[in-house]
Amino acid sequence: MKRTAAGMIGTLATFALLGAAFAQDLGPRVQKLAEGVYVHKGKGYDSNSGIILTQEGVVVIDTGQNPIESRSILETVKKLTSMPVRLVINTEPHADHSTGHYLFSPPAMVVAAAGAGDSMRGAQRAAPDRIQTLANSSPEMKAALEGYRFIPPHMEYRDRMRIDLGERTFELIYLKGVHSEADTAIWLPKERVLFSASAFVNEQVNIFRPFVNIQDMLAASRLMKALNPEHVVPGHGAPGTIKIFEDGEGYYALLVDRVGKLVREGKSLADIQKEVKMPEYPAWGSQDRMPTNIDAAYRMVIGK
Numbered sequence: 001m002k003r004t005a006a007g008m009i010g011t012l013a014t015f016a017l018l019g020a021a022f023a024q025d026l027g028p029r030v031q032k033l034a035e036g037v038y039v040h041k042g043k044g045y046d047s048n049s050g051i052i053l054t055q056e057g058v059v060v061i062d063t064g065q066n067p068i069e070s071r072s073i074l075e076t077v078k079k080l081t082s083m084p085v086r087l088v089i090n091t092e093p094h095a096d097h098s099t100g101h102y103l104f105s106p107p108a109m110v111v112a113a114a115g116a117g118d119s120m121r122g123a124q125r126a127a128p129d130r131i132q133t134l135a136n137s138s139p140e141m142k143a144a145l146e147g148y149r150f151i152p153p154h155m156e157y158r159d160r161m162r163i164d165l166g167e168r169t170f171e172l173i174y175l176k177g178v179h180s181e182a183d184t185a186i187w188l189p190k191e192r193v194l195f196s197a198s199a200f201v202n203e204q205v206n207i208f209r210p211f212v213n214i215q216d217m218l219a220a221s222r223l224m225k226a227l228n229p230e231h232v233v234p235g236h237g238a239p240g241t242i243k244i245f246e247d248g249e250g251y252y253a254l255l256v257d258r259v260g261k262l263v264r265e266g267k268s269l270a271d272i273q274k275e276v277k278m279p280e281y282p283a284w285g286s287q288d289r290m291p292t293n294i295d296a297a298y299r300m301v302i303g304k
C-alpha cells in the first residue's frame with residue numbers, strides 16, 4: 001500500500017491525540033515531577049505516594065491511605081508501564097502508608113527503616129480486627145481488600161541506604177524522632193526530588209507522639225534543606241518546595257517562643273495548654289493536634 005503525505009500527517013495527528021489522551025488518563029491527582037517521576041496525591045490530607053519508573057522496573061513509595069487508594073496507585077502504575085513493581089519503599093510504617101503493600105508484593109520487595117516491622121506488628125496486635133472493621137466500612141473497601149495479606153518490610157536498613165535501580169539512584173535517609181518509630185526520607189539526587197516523609201506536612205498541624213520532639217524535627221529540616229531539592233513531597237499535603245520546611249520552622253519558632261514566655265512567667269503546662277493559641281495558622285488542618293504541639297514545645301523549653 002502506498003502511503004500518502006496526507007495519510008502520514010493523519011497518522012501523526014492520531015498519535016498526538018493518543019498522547020494527549022494518555023496524559024489526561026492519569027487524572028488530576030497524578031502529578032509529574034520529573035521524567036518518569038510521579039506523585040499520586042492523597043485526597044485532602046490523605047497520604048501521598050510516589051511512582052518512579054526505571055529501566056529495570058518500578059519503585060513505589062508508600063502504598064496509599066487505604067486499599068481503595070492503593071488500587072488507584074496500582075492502576076496508575078499500569079497506565080504508565082507494563083514493567084513490574086520491583087520495590088516498595090516506606091516513608092513510615094503507619095497503616096495509612098503500608099496497608100496496601102499486598103497489592104504490590106509480590107513481586108515487590110518492601111524496604112523500610114529499622115523498627116518499621118516491629119511498629120507494624122505492634123499496631124496489628126493492638127487492633128487485631130482492624131482489617132475486618134475496614135472491610136465493613138463500605139462495599140467498595142471490602143472489594144478493594146480482596147487478597148489482603150499483612151506484609152511487613154522484607155528489608156530494614158539503619159541510618160542510610162543507597163539503592164541503584166536501572167538509571168536511578170535512591171538515597172534512603174533515616175529521620176530520627178520526627179513522626180513514627182521508623183521514618184525515611186527518600187532522595188533522588190539526579191532528579192532533585194525529595195520524598196520527605198511526615199516530618200513536615202503541608203499546611204497541617206503535625207502530631208507529636210511522646211518520642212517525637214521539635215529539636216529532631218528542626219534537625220531533619222536542616223538536613224533536608226541542605227540536599228537542595230527542587231521538589232518536596234511530604235507524607236501528607238500538597239507537594240511543593242523547601243518552603244514546606246521553612247513554614248514549619250516559622251511555626252515552631254513562634255510556638256516555642258509563646259510557650260517559653262509562659263514558662264518563664266511560672267505557668268503550669270495545664271495553664272499553657274489553655275492559653276497558647278496560633279491564630280496565624282487558621283487554615284492549617286488537624287487543629288485538634290495542637291495540644292500535642294504545645295506539649296512538645298513545653299518539653300523543649302524545660303529541656304526534657
Ligand SMILES: [Zn+2]
Pocket residue numbers: 092094179180198
Ligand atoms: Zn503516620
